[in-house]
Amino acid sequence: MAKSRSTQSRDPNKRVRPASWQIFMVSFFLLYMLVPIISTYVFSVATRWDRTILPEGYTLEFYKRAFAASYFTITLRNSLILSLATILVSLLVIVPTVYWVHTRLVGAKPLLDILMILPFGIPMVVLALALVQVYNFPPLARSPTLLIGAVVIYSMPFMYRPVSNAIQAVDAQVLTEAGQSLGANVFQVLYRIIIPNILPGILSGSLLVFSTVFAEYTLTSLIVGAKFKTFPLLLVEFTRINGNVASAFSVISFTIAWLVSILILWVGSMGNTKRTKTIRAR
Amino acid sequence: MASKQKKTGRTSDWLGFAPFLLFCLAFEIIPIIFLLRGSFIEKTTHLFTFQHYLDLQRPLYINSFVNSIKLSGLTAIIGVVLGTFIGYAVYRWPSERVRELLITLSDVTTNFAGVPLAFAFVVILGMNGVITQFLLQYFQYHLYPKFSIYSFSGLILAYVYFQLPLMVLLILPAFAGLKKEWQESAQSLGAGPFKYWWRIGIPVLMPSLIAGLTLLFANAFGAYATAYTLVESKLSLVTLQIGYMIAGEVRQDQGVGMAMAIGSLIIMGLSIGVYQAATLRARRWSKS
Amino acid sequence: MAYLELKNVNKYYAGVAAVHDFSLDIEKGSLVSFLGPSGCGKTTTLRMIAGFEQLDSGTIRLDGNDIVPVPPNRRDIGMVFQSYALFPNMTVRENVAFGLEMKKTPKAEIKKHVDNVLEMVRLQDTAKRFPHQLSGGQQQRIALARALAVQPRVLLLDEPLSALDAEVRVVLRGEIRRIQSELAITTVYVTHDQEEALSISDKVVVMNKGLIEQVGAPEEIYRAPNTRFVATFIGTANQFLGKTSGKNMVVCNNVELFTNSLTDFKTDQPVVVLVRPENIQVQAEQSRQKGWNSIHGEVETITFHGAITRLGVNVNGQRVVADITVANTQPVSLNQKLWLQFPPEACQVMVVEE
Numbered sequence: 009m010a011k012s013r014s015t016q017s018r019d020p021n022k023r024v025r026p027a028s029w030q031i032f033m034v035s036f037f038l039l040y041m042l043v044p045i046i047s048t049y050v051f052s053v054a055t056r057w058d059r060t061i062l063p064e065g066y067t068l069e070f071y072k073r074a075f076a077a078s079y080f081t082i083t084l085r086n087s088l089i090l091s092l093a094t095i096l097v098s099l100l101v102i103v104p105t106v107y108w109v110h111t112r113l114v115g116a117k118p119l120l121d122i123l124m125i126l127p128f129g130i131p132m133v134v135l136a137l138a139l140v141q142v143y144n145f146p147p148l149a150r151s152p153t154l155l156i157g158a159v160v161i162y163s164m165p166f167m168y169r170p171v172s173n174a175i176q177a178v179d180a181q182v183l184t185e186a187g188q189s190l191g192a193n194v195f196q197v198l199y200r201i202i203i204p205n206i207l208p209g210i211l212s213g214s215l216l217v218f219s220t221v222f223a224e225y226t227l228t229s230l231i232v233g234a235k236f237k238t239f240p241l242l243l244v245e246f247t248r249i250n251g252n253v254a255s256a257f258s259v260i261s262f263t264i265a266w267l268v269s270i271l272i273l274w275v276g277s278m279g280n281t282k283r284t285k286t287i288r289a290r
Numbered sequence: 291m292a293s294k295q296k297k298t299g300r301t302s303d304w305l306g307f308a309p310f311l312l313f314c315l316a317f318e319i320i321p322i323i324f325l326l327r328g329s330f331i332e333k334t335t336h337l338f339t340f341q342h343y344l345d346l347q348r349p350l351y352i353n354s355f356v357n358s359i360k361l362s363g364l365t366a367i368i369g370v371v372l373g374t375f376i377g378y379a380v381y382r383w384p385s386e387r388v389r390e391l392l393i394t395l396s397d398v399t400t401n402f403a404g405v406p407l408a409f410a411f412v413v414i415l416g417m418n419g420v421i422t423q424f425l426l427q428y429f430q431y432h433l434y435p436k437f438s439i440y441s442f443s444g445l446i447l448a449y450v451y452f453q454l455p456l457m458v459l460l461i462l463p464a465f466a467g468l469k470k471e472w473q474e475s476a477q478s479l480g481a482g483p484f485k486y487w488w489r490i491g492i493p494v495l496m497p498s499l500i501a502g503l504t505l506l507f508a509n510a511f512g513a514y515a516t517a518y519t520l521v522e523s524k525l526s527l528v529t530l531q532i533g534y535m536i537a538g539e540v541r542q543d544q545g546v547g548m549a550m551a552i553g554s555l556i557i558m559g560l561s562i563g564v565y566q567a568a569t570l571r572a573r574r575w576s577k578s
Numbered sequence: 579m580a581y582l583e584l585k586n587v588n589k590y591y592a593g594v595a596a597v598h599d600f601s602l603d604i605e606k607g608s609l610v611s612f613l614g615p616s617g618c619g620k621t622t623t624l625r626m627i628a629g630f631e632q633l634d635s636g637t638i639r640l641d642g643n644d645i646v647p648v649p650p651n652r653r654d655i656g657m658v659f660q661s662y663a664l665f666p667n668m669t670v671r672e673n674v675a676f677g678l679e680m681k682k683t684p685k686a687e688i689k690k691h692v693d694n695v696l697e698m699v700r701l702q703d704t705a706k707r708f709p710h711q712l713s714g715g716q717q718q719r720i721a722l723a724r725a726l727a728v729q730p731r732v733l734l735l736d737e738p739l740s741a742l743d744a745e746v747r748v749v750l751r752g753e754i755r756r757i758q759s760e761l762a763i764t765t766v767y768v769t770h771d772q773e774e775a776l777s778i779s780d781k782v783v784v785m786n787k788g789l790i791e792q793v794g795a796p797e798e799i800y801r802a803p804n805t806r807f808v809a810t811f812i813g814t815a816n817q818f819l820g821k822t823s824g825k826n827m828v829v830c831n832n833v834e835l836f837t838n839s840l841t842d843f844k845t846d847q848p849v850v851v852l853v854r855p856e857n858i859q860v861q862a863e864q865s866r867q868k869g870w871n872s873i874h875g876e877v878e879t880i881t882f883h884g885a886i887t888r889l890g891v892n893v894n895g896q897r898v899v900a901d902i903t904v905a906n907t908q909p910v911s912l913n914q915k916l917w918l919q920f921p922p923e924a925c926q927v928m929v930v931e932e
C-alpha cells in the first residue's frame with residue numbers, strides 16, 4: 009500500500025490494538041469480576057487453603073458432603089417449585105396483559121410501565137414487611153403462597169421487558185387484525201398466532217425469572233423462613249457451619265446461574281430479541 | 291374514531307387489564323398502603339400519631355439511615371466513575387468478539403449478588419482468605435485487623451462488585467449514542483478533544499450518568515442478602531433493621547419498623563423518580 | 579492559481595482505492611458539486627479536505643499552503659453533515675456561537691455575529707430552542723448557520739438535503755446558493771441528486787469508482803458529456819452500438835445513423851451513438867428534413883411525466899425513448915407506427931473500448 013503517514017495512528021478507524029489505558033481498565037475489571045468466582049471454585053475442591061497461596065491439596069469431599077446434606081434434595085426441590093410456580097403465575101398474569109395493552113388498551117401503557125418500574129423502588133425487605141403485616145391470618149400468613157405472590161411482584165420486570173419487546177417486534181396489532189379478519193377470536197389469536205411468534209421473548213423472560221428466583225434469599229427467609237427452606241437458605245446456613253461445604257453449594261448456585269445465562273443468550277440470539285437489561289434488587 | 295376509542299379504551303377493554311391490576315393491588319399496593327397507615331397509628335389506642343417517626347431519631351435508627359446512605363452513595367459514586375471509564379474502554383475496544391464477551395460477563399456478574407457473592411468475598415478477603423494470605427506471605431502485610439470483610443469497608447468492596455458491571459451496561463448505550471459527527475463538527479469549528487468532551491461529550495452523557503448514579507444508589511440501598519451474610523449485626527443498615535423486625539428478633543414497637551420502611555420507600559422513590567426523569571432526557575437527546 | 583487545489587490524491591481502504599488519483603482546482607468563491615453514484619468516493623474526498631481522513635498520497639493546498647498536516651480544528655474549513663450533527667445539549671444560539679467561542683471572539687461580537695447568521699438563514703426566532711424542537715429543514719439551516727458563523731475559508735456540505743422532503747429540498751438548495759453567492763464562500767457540495775447539482779453549481783465534478791469522469795459547467799456536462807458514463811448518469815440517453823463507416827455514418831445493428839463529421843475516428847471503429855430523448859422529434863408521417871436521421875418504429879409504452887410524455891418505441895428490436903410535449907404533438911396511441919427524427923448534431927459518438 010501507499011506510504012503510511014505518522015498521522016495515521018490518529019485515525020480511530022485504523023487502530024487495531026487497544027490503547028494501554030483500555031488494557032489497564034479492562035484488566036482491572038476482569039480481575040475484580042473473576043477473582044472472587046474463581047477462588048470460590050478452587051476453594052470448593054481444596055483440602056486446605058488458609059496457610060498457603062495455592063491449596064495444599066484437592067478433593068471432592070465437600071461435594072460429597074453437600075449432596076449428602078440432609079436438606080439438600082428438599083431445598084433443591086423447594087427452590088425448583090418456587091421458581092416454576094413463579095414463572096407460571098408470571099406468564100398467566102403478564103403475557104395476556106401485555107398483549108391486551110399493546111393491542112386494545114394502548115392508553116394503559118403508561119400505567120403498565122409505572123407498575124413495572126414500581127418493584128425497583130420498593131426494597132424487598134419493605135415488601136416482605138408489608139405483606140407479613142397485612143396477611144397475618146391463616147392460611148396466607150407466612151405461607152409459600154404469599155411468598156409466590158411476593159416473588160412474582162419482585163420478578164415481574166424480568167418477564168415484562170422481553171415479552172413486551174417481542175410483542176412490539178412482531179407488531180401484534182397487525183397480526184391480531186389479520187387473525188380476526190380470518191375469523192379468529194381473541195383467545196384463538198393469542199394462542200395460535202401471538203404466543204408462537206413471541207415464544208423467544210417468553211422463553212428469555214422465563215429464564216430470567218428462573219435465575220432470579222432460584223437465587224432469591226431475602227423474601228424467602230423473611231416471609232416463610234425455615235418452614236419452606238430453599239437452596240439459598242441452605243447456603244447461608246452452611247456459611248456458618250462449614251465454609252468448605254458452603255463453597256460447594258456456592259459453586260452449584262454459580263454454575264446454575266451461568267448455565268441459565270448462557271441459555272438466555274442462546275434463546276436471545278435465536279429469537280433475535282433485544283438483549284434485555286434489567287436490574288434486580290438484592 | 292376507531293383509534294380514539296383504542297387510546298382511551300372502553301370499559302370492557304379495561305376488564306382485560308383487571309386481573310393484572312388486582313394482582314398488583316393484592317400483593318403490592320394495598321399492603322404498602324396498609325404499611326403507610328400503620329406507621330401513623332398507635333398500636334394500643336389505634337389513634338393517629340407521629341410518634342413512630344419521632345422515634346426514628348433514636349441513635350440506632352439515625353445510624354442505620356446514615357450508614358445505608360453512606361454505603362449506597364459511596365458505592366454508587368465509585369460504580370459510576372469506574373464503570374464509566376471501564377465502559378468507555380469496552381466501547382472503544384477494537385475487537386468485536388472481546389466487546390461481546392465483556393458485555394456478557396457484565397450481564398452475568400451484575401446478577402451475582404446476595405449470598406454467593408458475600409461468601410466469595412469471604413473466601414478471598416476473609417481472615418484466612420486467599421488475598422489476605424497472599425499479602426501476608428509475599429508482602430508481610432497484615433490486612434487484619436485494619437481491614438475486615440465483615441465491616442463497612444468490606445461491604446463497599448462487595449457492593450462495588452455488582453455496581454460496576456451494572457454501570458458498564460447502563461453507560462454503553464450512552465456512548466453509542468454519542469454521534470461521531472458531533473465530534474467532527476466540533477473539530478471543524480475549532481475545538482480540540484478536551485473542548486469537545488467538556489462542552490458536548492460530557493453534557494450529553496450527563497443524563498445517563500445521573501440515571502446511573504440514582505439507579506446504583508437505589509440498587510445498593512435496597513440490598514439485603516449481601517449485607518446480611520457479611521456484617522449481620524456488626525453494622526446497622528436500614529434494610530437489616532427492618533429485616534430484624536420482621537423476623538421478630540428485635541422486640542420493638544412494630545410502628546417504628548413501619549416508619550422506617552416508609553422512610554426507605556421515600557428515599558428509593560426519589561432515586562427511581564430521578565432515574566426515570568434522567569432516562570427520559572437521555573432518550574430525548576439521542577433522538578435529535 | 580486555484581484557491582483549493584487537490585493534486586493526485588489517493589485513498590485506499592484495505593488496498594482498494596476509494597479515491598484514485600484525484601486532481602481538481604477549485605476557484606475562490608465558486609460552488610463545486612461532487613456528483614456520482616453511491617460509493618464512488620464523494621464523502622471520502624470531502625472528509626480528506628476537512629481533515630477527518632488521512633490521505634494515502636497526494637497533496638491538498640488551500641490558498642497556496644499544504645493543509646494535509648494541519649489537524650481538522652485548525653483548518654478553518656466549515657462542514658455541514660447529512661445528519662446535521664447539531665449539539666443536542668445546546669440551544670440554537672449556543673450551537674451557532676460554538677465556533678466563535680472556540681476562536682475566543684469577544685462576547686458582544688459573538689452575539690452580533692450570531693444574530694447576523696441567524697437572520698441570513700431566516701431563523702432569528704428559534705435562537706432559544708433546542709435542536710430537537712426544530713423541523714428537519716430548520717435543523718439543516720442551523721447547521722449551515724453554525725458552519726458559516728466562523729467565516730470559514732471553505733464550506734463543505736455532504737448531501738445536506740438528502741434527509742428532507744422533495745419540496746423543502748428545492749427551497750433549501752436555492753437558499754444555500756443564495757447565501758453562498760452573497761458571501762462568495764468557496765464551497766464543495768456533495769450530492770447524488772443530479773438535478774440539485776446541475777441547478778446550483780458553478781462547476782460539477784462527475785465521479786465514478788473513485789475517479790473523476792468529467793469536470794465542467796452544468797450545461798457542458800449535460801450537452802457534451804465526455805464519457806458514456808456521464809452521458810447515461812446525467813439525464814437519459816439512447817445508446818446505439820455500431821461501427822463507423824465513412825465520413826459521417828455509423829452502422830448499428832438495427833439502424834444506420836448520420837452523425838457529425840467522424841474524422842477523429844478510424845473506419846470500422848466500434849462506437850456508441852448517444853441521443854437524448856428530448857432531441858428526437860416524433861412524427862406520424864416521415865417529413866424529409868435534409869440530412870436528418872429518420873427511423874421507423876412502433877410505440878410500446880407511453881409514460882406520462884407531466885410536462886412531457888415519454889414514449890418507448892421499438893425500432894427493429896431496440897427500445898428507443900423519445901419525449902413529446904403535450905403542446906406540440908397530436909395524441910399518440912399504443913402500437914402506433916411512427917417516425918423518430920433527429921439531426922446529426924443530436925448524435926454524440928464515443929469510442930467503445932472492447
Ligand SMILES: Nc1ncnc2c1ncn2[C@@H]1O[C@H](COP(=O)(O)OP(=O)(O)OP(=O)(O)O)[C@@H](O)[C@H]1O
Nearest residue numbers: 021591596614615616617618619620621622623770
Ligand atoms: N471507513 C471505511 N472503511 C472501509 N471502506 C470504506 C470506508 N469509508 C468508505 N469506504 C469505501 O470507500 C468507497 C467510497 O465511499 P464514500 O463514502 O466516499 O462514497 P460516497 O460517494 O460518499 O457514497 P454515498 O453516495 O453512498 O454517500 C466505498 O466503496 C466505501 O465502501
Ligand SMILES: [Mg+2]
Nearest residue numbers: 620621622736
Ligand atoms: Mg457519502
